[in-house]
Amino acid sequence: MASEQAAPWFRWGGWGLVALSGSLVLILMSLSLGVVPVAASAIIEVLLGEQGGLAKVLVWELRLPRTLLGLLVGANLAVAGVLMQAVTRNPLASPSLTGVMAGGALGVVLVMSYSSWPATASPYAALVGGVLGAAASIGLAWNGRLAPVRLALAGVAVTALCSAVVTAVLLNVGSSADELFFWMAGGLLGRSWPQLELIGATSLAGLLLALVFRRQLNLLALGDEVVRSLGIRVWRWRLGLAVLAVFLTAQVVAVAGPIGFVGLVIPHLARVLVGDDQRRLLPVATCLGAWLMVVADVTARTLVAPAELPVGLFTATLGGAGFIALIYRQRL
């Protein structure tokens, strides 16, 4: 291939430029669109600290943190999906279909309803819940191997159980239910700097870690015997990468609530574009996930403005269509 022969810095640089400029365009779009549009010149002035007033509130307090959060959430979900699919060698593995999302949500609901811990504890609650949810689905689906359909069914069962318990808890606690219900609907409405501070650094660290391990991800695709003969401890890597995937998902669940299907569909979309090599797949999926989330969020807040739709409405519709396309393509 021609591109293989070009200097690595040139190839990566070219693609990086595409990713960066695409993201910048989307960020600008997200900052400007809304009930009150803000002109591009005003945005730049706000960012340079030269303008205050309404534009500053809109751009700096509301839209910028929300946009950055959207980028992070999308990237986290996409990378979590890539990791899960590689670790389980199962095309249907993804945060929402393996019970990670629902388990994480249950963890958050339980902690927020029955403990006096602050909201900063929610990523950890989501992490514990997510690990348990993933363990339950994988344990239930396991019969010597991990068949895609069985995993999906077990995930559906775990999700149904978790959401029944969540409903029961929310109805049981009464007063604080409204707030939690709002969060359960999934989306970025009302999220701002505190949420970004809560997950920003940890999410970036997680994403970087995943990028560092992309070679190991490639090896895991080879099958256990081969990998073992290459001197790699398969199960240790699998476990570590799976926990990383759950960690990334838990960050999302803690601030944005459960958002389905992004983690399932984006990795496959990226695979269609650049193939199976994780070294290319992982960055491309990261980028696509981040973009999708920002586009969905902008649509959710502009389509029926001044009202705002839950972003889950769009991700579920897009994701569901992608899921069905996947069933076709993979002949499951």
Add this chain to the structure above:
Amino acid sequence: MRLSAQQICVDYGKSRVLDDLSLTLSEGAITCLLGPNGSGKSTLLKALAGSLQPVSGQVVLGDRALAQWPGKALARQLALLPQHPVAPEGLLVGELVHYGRSPHQGFWGARSREDDEIVAWALAATGLAAYGSRRLSQLSGGERQRVWIALALAQQAPILLLDEPTTFLDLGHQLEVMELLTDLNREHGLTVVMSLHDINQAARYAHQLVVMERGRIVAHGEPASTLTEDLLARVFRVRGQVESDPLSRHLSCRFHSSLNYRFANDNG
């Protein structure tokens, strides 16, 4: 009634499974379909039973094409025992065999005295008289296969089509099923058409052999004239001898070696 296929073609997806195939079955005889895997035996049986529509050509029963027979009237003439019949859980043997009466019953499925008698006869004919109140799941493979044959008998169709009725049975049960079919053919004049894997069993029990290869019939006739060493080599890719037992006059084949051995060896 005479059952015949007239120039039928059947496709699965893009590949042609039966290719312009014509066959007239002898009434009151046992006909065995032979051929290597994927030669189209099962497909031919399904087409003959009307559960699969050919893309061109037609299967004719009596004076009409199968497609023109009403479902129940056809079921009173033709019974098919598929290769993998599905048994609902927890059903009693008697209840299952009773389902064979449904083409003879009215809309509401009321059970008549006659139905009970025929079911009792079908159970007795297959040696299952004492099994009526057992659960299907308690039976051995051979017994279960006899239950399915009893169901087809209860249907009282003069033509019985069976798709590899002996494949998953051990040798004793295989012979049991073959002898049951021979008896039914002799005593009730049943026309039996079945696909088999075992060439020797086909040679021994069949009146007529139909040998298939890649969706076409390559030989058709009595075992003695059909089964030749040349055919074994050409169709089944084995080197063998066809011998006639001097006492019973049964044909039997002795196989020496696979003609595909070198190919198999290359694959590792």
Add this chain to the structure above:
Amino acid sequence: MSSPGWSLQSSRYRPMMALGLMLLAMAAILINLLAGPVSIPFAVLWQSLWSSVNAAAGPDAVAAEVLWQLRMPRLLLGLLVGGQLAMAGAILQVVLRNPLADSHILGISGGASLLAVLLFLFATDGVLTLAVWDWQVSVLYMMPWAATAGGLLAAGLVFRLSAAGGLTPMRLVLCGIAVASVLNALVGGILAGWGHANAETVLAWLAGTLYGRDWLYVWALLPWSVLGLLLLPVMAKPLNLLQLGEESASSLGLSVTRWRGLSLVVASLLAASAVGMVGPVGFVGLLVPPIAQALVGSDMRRQLPLSGVLGALLVVAADGVGRSMPGVNELPVGVVTSLVGVPFFIYVLRRQS
């Protein structure tokens, strides 16, 4: 007598079973009618069964009012819904030859809820009031139609999607999961985006609840239950043959395609009209048919009616449990059936190799 001996054995324990079921049903019905925030003495129930409602005075009058205006319609609606969902499940499990088939998993519930919610959204000019007593009667009577249409559309979509490339049971369930999750997300999104109600009401709606359903609901659903009941005796025999697999059934003279399609339509009709009235109560259709099968075997002429009875009992019992939970709000019946149904689903999944 030519009557074969094998039909006797399975009937031996039938009287005992019938008696047990009757006792269970009586207990569940009485608890549902008498227990609750306002505890009603049995004497009031007994009296008001025989005399006109307004005859009593004082506290008894309140009790009779609660009994007849709140608990009786709720009980009857629960019975109808449970029966319909369970029979729909029994039909689906036979037609799809898959013990995991259920209207919830195949998207029928999702389609029914979506159209039901949309109907209310349009009928109320975009103000989605979820307080059930505010609705117009005409909208209520349109509800089962809309829900059935939604259920049929969803089922049709799932079939169309899974038919391309071979209609294997697993593929069907997978497509059902995909379609159902999209539909459920849409319902959730619409309720969250346009619903003018507090979180509790929305949550109960999403789970399926009998809360606040009065006589109007019973009358609106009753024609559909009756229609279902009339169709069932026609379905039983073809369903029996379908159990034997496509080839055997067609060899026995059944036009498989026609009956399979018809069965799916009937199942969608039963499940979707029930869901339109109370929301997506899940897992009833999954849980009940295997129990009925264990009790009376696979003959659908017995299994289908028994499934209906057991389903009705299950929903009424689940509603009783949900109402008596401690806490600020009662638990919706759909949450209780899910909590019971999911472990069973898992059990079935584990048993399938």
